[in-house]
Amino acid sequence: MGVQGLASLLERHRRIYLDVEFRMNRLVVDGNNLLHLLYFNSGLDQNHGGEYAAFEDLTERFVTALRSCGVAPYVVLDGGTDTSDKKLETVTKRALERIEKVHRAAKTGESKNIMPALAKQVFQQTLVRLEVPVAQCFAEADREVAALATEWKCPVLSNDSDFYVFDLPAGLLPISHFHWQDVKQKGSQRYIPCKRYYASCFCIYFNIEQQLLPAFAALSGNDYVQVRGIRWTEFAPAGSETPSRLEGLLRWLRDFQQPQEALKASLGLMGEPSKNSEAEVMQKLDLGMEEYRLPASSLKRFFVDGGGASVASGGRGKKHVLSHSGQSKSYPKALAVVPDWTRLPLTQARLTPHVLDVLLLQRIKLSIAVEHTDQPSTNRTSRPLRQVMYGLLLGGRRWLRVEERDRAGLDLTFIPVAPTFTGAVQRLGLGTLHQANPAERLQVLLEALGVTEAALSRLPPQLRLPVAVTCYWLQRAQPPPDLTALKALLVVMMGGVSPRHKAALQHQCCLQKLDVLVSQVFNQWQVCLKDSIHLNQLLDFPLPDPEVARLYQGTLVHQLVHRMRTGGRLKNFLKSDWASRGQYNIALSVVHQFLTRRAPTSSEPRGRRPPADLTAELHLALLYEDEETEDRSAVRMQEEVLLDNQLSVKTRYRTKDRVNRCNKPQLSRKQECRGWGIL
CATH class of the missing domain: 3.40.50.1010 (5'-nuclease)
Structure with a gap:
């Protein structure tokens, strides 16, 4: 700034x-x-x-x-x-500029x-x-x-x-x-x-x-103080084609030796303020200068002791406490509500700074994605996840609300949000959260996402949180994702796109106009993943921290959706090895089980119902994925049988039909013409 x-x-x-x-x-x-x-x-x-x-x-x-x-x-x-x-004032102004x-x-x-x-x-x-x-x-x-x-x-x-x-x-x-x-x-x-x-x-x-440099910064107007009523360009060097405000101020400062002299003299350039306003201006100028007075470093010891080289990548690390002689010495009173055990993870960036904002201010600033302002903010989708985090952080102060600063159209809005204190959250206290049983911490995370440990157990550890987030997203996103968006997302998440197609797809996407509805859907998935990562951090990583760089590539996933919606087949862009497809199919089956179990009821709020048409389409997609291929390898057949065994009992009764259609491609093509083939 x-x-x-x-x-x-x-x-x-x-x-x-x-x-x-x-x-x-x-x-x-x-x-x-x-x-x-x-x-x-x-x-x-x-x-x-x-x-x-x-x-x-x-x-x-x-x-x-x-x-x-x-x-x-x-x-x-x-x-x-x-x-x-x-x-x-400055932060609010820049947030409004960001929305625009x-x-x-x-x-x-x-x-x-x-x-x-x-x-x-x-x-x-x-x-x-x-x-x-x-x-x-x-x-x-x-x-x-x-x-x-x-x-x-x-x-x-x-x-x-x-x-x-x-x-x-x-x-x-x-x-x-x-x-x-x-x-x-x-x-x-x-x-x-x-x-x-x-x-x-x-x-x-x-x-x-x-x-005089700190006085120069304060008088020029920075993020802490705005000096109004002085035209510093009047003091700019004579003959300047474009008089500079800062050069005028620097020329004016040549007549002073000490900062306080310059600050007091500046009051005379502001007109005739009252004594009260003079005192207020001087206080603000002093505050602006204070930012350039350096304390002793509180991070030198941290880096020398080796803490900086061990920023955790997911998992339970060392549990020694960052002493009050560390960072905390700058904010001794405010940090009284911050538990000792959180200070080292905060300094190591193993905890989001939202933890401090919630504990100290009961207020957080939410990020704003590239989205049409006629649409609701994507942050609404993941609010229940943040409410669980607020419940863990404010468990002893249940009357409090957390004010979320978010976008509403082209304006900023400040929404008081109640923490969640239900389920497993009630049994955990912030002071001893790091000592809680791992099974209890995992239960809090899974309850928040609405998935079961058994369903995720078939996935590699690194993919469990992203797939769980995908299940949550399918339930909460508005507008609901369709099968095309889901499949494109999972294929990219599993690294299933052929390298020879990837660059071409990404380039083509950059040449097309942004589809704001597709963007809205994937923005919601991203914010759900981010808030899930933050909750997972606070719970000390009951699930491994996912490698985010492997999970999402924006132009690629957008272009896959576009291609599939304009008649392209997903299989044409995939890697030839069946191993990566097997992982993709397992992820699809996990999502399918979630949607089947979460079938909508009339009493459920609309935003919490999984889309029924997506459930049906996904069921068919699992049954008929890539059925046009006439020549199947034995390995592929074994993988399909294994996948079928992982689906519902009803699905397993269809295995015989699948094998028959593989052996009779003409029958497969006839069924596709009748509308049975999906993608």
Whole structure:
């Protein structure tokens, strides 16, 4: 966020930067800034829900480039919302701007820099796999990043303009000038060509005292304070073709030695405010300056002790407690409601920062997907999952409600949501949740998703949570997914698309207008998966954390739906090996059993009924999948019999008919003409 216009000012005065050959050093990385710039600058599709496999590959190539030059990255991520609400006005304004961007992206197909729902999970999981040290702050990461870099005397990597204000001993490496894709070699050493910024160089160039930089940031108007009524362009250098607000402010600051002098003098430029308003303005300016005063690093010990290299990838890790001398020292009173056992997982990014927002503020900001604003927000679909999480977090305070900030049309809405305290949730307390019996924690998750452990047991561990989420999605999504959407999703999830078809399908999708209804359906699946992952984290991974990059590729799944709806056959795009199809068929059978068991009743709310037509179509699809093939291998026949045995008793009575039709392709074609063949 930072100081608006400062990065553009520096682009006009590039002599401030130093050209460097960066190698053999530590590097503290502003994780959220890197995440956004890596994705948005890569040209990856944003409007179909994310290209996660490609983003995983991009993140890995970035880390590989650093390590090839002897650079050791330490990634620091933002955490919960600032409890002081001093940025609430700015955050609300930007949320409204985001809603407008989402609407335009859905209507026009333009890229508006909307981060796909699961990109952060992919980013974090890739860093974990590559054993990159990662830490998640309890609030915004800027001060922690600057404090750590100051103590280690190494540079910061970020494009956030706040880092132009901090006095960093080893300076800032702006990401926009960090050419990691163009690694050079000099002798036996490799290096990354980049530019380095020092605050001292900035002050020498503009002829101001360095201690005035925080006052410059506050008076220019940042996320914490908005200064109104001063036209800084009046002080811009004479002869400027386009007078700059920031250059005018910098020229004005030359007459001052200390920040407080400048702040008091600025009051005289605001007209004639009352004494009360003067005090209020000074308080806001002081608050804006306070953000650039660095505390001692609370993450140095964490990284040195090795916690940063062990961000859990799913499963029960070490249970030692992050002491109150760690991150918590910045927020001692507020964090009294945060259990000790959660502090290490929060710092390791094993828990979503939503945990802090719910415990400290009883308020969370929900992400907004690329969707037509005439449609309801996709976040409604997964609200029952979040309610279970709220129940676990607020179990001792049952009267509380959690305010969810979400989209309603083109507006922001704030919805009070009641926690869920039913079922297995009632038996678990937050203080001892990490010590609860694994079977109880699993029961909470399965009850929330509405599936059984027995049904999931036939799936590989990594696919159990995604398939369970798919069952939940089929029950809750509005509009309900049809069989085409379900099959396209499962095929991509199982990695069943032939490599030779994948690139062509993705390219063709980018040339077509976004189908907003298809997008709505898959956006709902993604948000269900994300909230299920968060609930699974809080319950300490009763199911393995899924590898998100393997589960969804937006342009591919959208194009498969389009092809099938325009007469294409799914089988034409699949891999030739029957092993991957066997896994796909097992997933279909699990979903089929769920829909059969969850047959709609007249007393059920509409949003909770599985679509009856989908249940029937899926039953037929399982019976007649790929029946046109005349020449079947013995292996394929054995797999079909095995799959039939996994279906209902009624289905097993149809096995004889299936075999007969395989041996009599003419009969199969006649039945297809009568409408029996599905896809």
